[in-house]
Amino acid sequence: MxxxxxxxxGSPAVPKxxxxxxxxxxxxxxxxxxxxxxxxxxxxxxxxxxxxxxxxxxxxxxxxxxxxxxxxxxxxxxxxxxxxxxxxxxxxxxxxxxxxxxxxxxxxxxxxxxxxxFLQGTALEPKHIRNPLIFRLIARQLAKYHSIHAHNGWVPKSNLWLKMGKYFSLVPTHFQDPAQNLRFSQEVPSRECLREEMLWLQRSLSVLGSPVVLCHNDLLSKNIIYNQGAGNVKFIDYEYASYNYQAYDIGNHFNEFAGVDEVDYSQYPGRELQLQWLRVYLEAYKEQKGQGTEVSDMEVEVLYVQVNHFALASHFFWGLWALIQAEYSTIDFDFIGYAIIRFAQYFKMKPEVTALNSP
CATH class of the missing domain: 3.30.200 (Phosphorylase Kinase; domain 1)
Incomplete structure (x- = not known):
């Protein structure tokens, strides 16, 4: 895409x-x-x-x-x-x-x-992104990203389903290492199950009306640099950035409140924190788009429902990603274990999220 x-x-060319x-x-x-x-x-x-x-x-x-x-x-x-x-x-x-x-x-x-x-500042930890001072900066900065027009007249479309389908096709059918393969076959959902869930996600989430914007798509805490002196945050690492649903980028960030190395989904932001975050975001997003800063409770509630639905897609996406990494990566990390955690959280969240209805 x-x-x-x-x-x-006039943007300077990048030498090779x-x-x-x-x-x-x-x-x-x-x-x-x-x-x-x-x-x-x-x-x-x-x-x-x-x-x-x-x-x-x-x-x-x-x-x-x-x-x-x-x-x-x-x-x-x-x-x-x-x-x-x-x-x-x-x-x-x-x-x-x-x-x-x-x-x-x-x-x-x-x-x-x-x-x-190199950006001056501190790479954040999951505990920092819950801090009201910092999460307001993050919400405003993400709104700035999402309001960038980089499509030269094209009507942008999300590549989420295309990319998810590609990832699904790259997931190995088995692993050479017997212990790894045993975990894979016993604890990761079957290929048929994953295919069904992927189709369900596309069918259910595509109709929610979330705008397609330029997204970061990987806003974990370490990709946020906080400069206390300047009073701002900047995001790093754009390899997963693309046109995507606005609510996916936010839902993906909320999932990252749980951390990566020692994942704890009890840290996923509750409704009250989410509503505060989303209001700050929408005020900044509307201001960037020249639509004033007035945000209704209804607008916040609609985005809340969209974001929590797309948080499911984020779990599914990174679960597939981790299975591919388990096959190819040379980095010392338990990718199979990470995939198991993400899919487990997906299935745990699914009934709670599908019970949410837009006002």
Whole structure:
């Protein structure tokens, strides 16, 4: 769906550097990139910091001296992630968001990754995104994303069902490792069950009337950088960004209140917190669209119902994603266990959510 993303005129082109960085022995490759991007830096003085939070890619930071302000982030794409991440679209998303001052500067792409600007601030934890001061900043920033016009006259359509179908086709039928395969066959819903649920989701959610907007689609706490001094938040990592339903992006974020490493769905925001969050979001969204800031209780309630329905689709999507990662990823993470958790929460939430009706 990359053809829907229209990069604004005058947006600087992103150079491609013919370097491949070894994910296990990355210093030599990283220094080749730094030689191009920061020619004044002495290779012997370049320090490298490894970030260990990501479960799609590997991320390292290169800097000199004790100051990290001019750090260059080098993201090495995870093994086989090109199967489910459109890298060309990711770069276009970066450029669009950068043009609207919503993203850091992208410096270059290389054969198996990209380099971009380090944002000053703190990567948040799940406990932080419940803080009223911070969640209001997040809601407003997401409203800003969703109001960006990047479709050059096209009527944007969501690629959620297309992408979900692609992920479903990539899910392995079995795993080589016997212990892994046993968990897969006993604790993950059958292929037939997953197919039925996917069709039910598309049939039920497509008719809810959620607008299609430019979405981040992966707004977990670590992808939110809070700069306390500036009093703002910025989002990072746009590899899953695309045109999608507004309510999916918000529902996906609410699911991330539970965390990733030690998932706890008792932390999913309750109705009261959601209504506060959604009101702040809608006020900012309407203001960005030039529609004033008056928001009725009815508008908040409609969005509340949509968001909780689309939170189901988010569980299902990341469940499929985790099964693909379990097959290909070299990152040390229990992807099968994560898939089991996401599908279990999907089936737990489904009756509660389907009982919700729009006013």
């Amino acid at each position: 990359a053809n829907y993303i229209h990069v604004p005129e 550097i013919n370097v491949t960085v070894d994910e296990h022995d990355f210093r030599a490759g990283a220094l080749k990139l730094i030689k191009e991007l920061r020619p004044r830096w002495k290779p012997s003085e370049v320090k490298i910091k490894c970030f260990t939070d990501g479960i799609t890619n590997k991320l390292i930071g290169c800097y000199v001296g004790g100051v990290t302000e001019d750090m260059v982030l080098v993201r090495i794409y995870g093994n086989k992630t090109e199967l489910f991440v459109d890298r060309e679209s990711e770069v276009q998303n970066f450029r669009v968001l950068q043009a609207h001052r919503c993203a850091p500067q992208i410096y270059c792409t290389f054969n198996n990754g990209l380099c971009y600007e």
